[in-house]
Amino acid sequence: MPGTSTGRRRGPTTPLRHDGRDYLTTAQVCRMLGVKPQTVYAYVSRGHLTSGRIDGVRGSVFLVDDVDALTRRSVSRPPAGMVERIRTHITLIDDDRLYYRGQDATVLAAERDFEKVTELLWDVRPEREPQLLSAKAFRQIDGLRRAQDRRIDVIRIVVDVLGSRDRFRHQNAPVDVVARTRDIYANSLSALPVLDDRPVRGTSFAAQLWPRLTEVPANPRRVRVLNAALVLLADHDLSAGTVAARVAASARGSIYSVISAGLGALDGTLHGGAATQAYRFLTAALRDPVDALAPYTAAGLPIPGCGHVVYQHCDPRAETLFAMLEATTGGDPAVAGALDELRPPLVRAGAGFMNSDMALAALAVRFEMGPDAAETIFALARIAGWVAHALEEYQEPRLRFRPEGVYVGVRP
Known part of the structure; x- marks a missing residue:
């Protein structure tokens, strides 16, 4: 992604502001979601997150909105192993x-x-x-x-x-x-x-x-x-x-x-x-x-x-x-x-x-x-x-x- 990031000091989950949008680093996403980097990469491979790059920042970055959406899905999703009820007329x-x-x-x-x-x-x-x-x-x-x-x-x-x-x-x-x-x-x-x-x-x-x-x-x-x-x-x-x-x-x-x-x-x-x-x-x-x-x-x-x-x-x-x-x-x-x-x-x-x-x-x-x-x-x-x-x-x-x-x- 072209452009430069703001120079303010970041806290554990303070986003990077770039081109009018907020981004998180891989480490910040891990802290927000409570997962390991490998899991974040798995989310990317499955299409749940989209990674990008910002000049001057090491590693991948992720849109805050995407991470928030993934967090909401994780909270509202039924427990692992559950499937929806099957409605039948038979x-x-x-x-x-x-x-x-x-x-x-x-x-x-x-x-x-x-x-x-x-x-x-x-x-x-x-x-x-x-x-x-x-x-x-x-x-x-x-x-x-x-x-x-x-x-x-x-x-x-x-x-x-x-x-x-x-x-x-x-x-x-x-x-x-x-x-x-x-x-x-x-x-x-x-x-x-x-x-x-x-x-x-x-x-x-x-x-x-x-x-x-x-x-x-x-x-x-x-x-x-x-x-x-x-x-x-x-x-x-x-x-x-x-x-x-x-x-x-x-x-x-x-x-x-x-x-x-x-x-x-x-x-x-x-x-x-x-x-x-x-x-x-x-x-x-x-x-x-x-x-x-x-x-x-x-x-x-x-x-x-x-x-x-x-x-x-x-x-x-x-x-x-x-x-x-x-x-x-x-x-x-x-x-x-x-x-x-x-x-x-x-x-x-x-x-x-x-x-x-x-x-x-x-x-x-x-x-x-x-x-x-x-x-x-x-x-x-x-x-x-x-x-x-x-x-x-x-x-x-x-x-x-x-x-x-x-x-x-x-x-x-």
């Missing part, structure tokens, strides 16, 4: 009830196909039919899939393949997002191996999914239970996978990236994997409920498929599915007996009520769907909710999730 959990856009999810589960509930969640009507990949692409997906892979891994491959082939994947207009999501659903179904090659009765998503989960023949009542599970697991407010999906959407990731982020979180043993843990626990309980419980109670560990952080007395999703399973014939009748035997010792152990993980496990065990079926149902259902949250998040300020770490390491 799901309400209140008094042990679950609502989608103001409608009771348990009623929707009994009365609506999963596809119609997705339209309710998305608040968008689809404008075209889903488009399937080529036969060559499906052969490539089969080549990537190993025999021991879980079905959720097949879904992840499908999402990645579709995303990599879509040159316009970052178009996030609602109708485009919904069209791509329906493509993901259709191609995931086509990529999952069919276990029962009898003709499928019904065109609903649940009817098409059933033979990809089990060799046990479908009938309308069984398909209705599966449909109800899809509806009831479609969204659950801000669970871990949904937060991950919203963060991806906030960064303006494509809907493929949003779903991949959600699937990444769902893959955790404490999220989607909890349904698999409940499956294994229930399978052991079929042999001996007391023996199945003993390792958990002895070690003081949480019992799979029990309790929930957002419900006080019962999980409405589980209660609905248990009631529908009770009214459904066929499958392994021992499952209902095992659940009845488990309830009293669970109460004595303080494990609380059975949750949706246990209900999904009961559906999967009863109809011989395999250990990963509950997690697969969960994933396919929850994709609908992630997309609904992405559609909301695309309308919010971008990159709004930026909590600050609380540094506890060695100071420079």
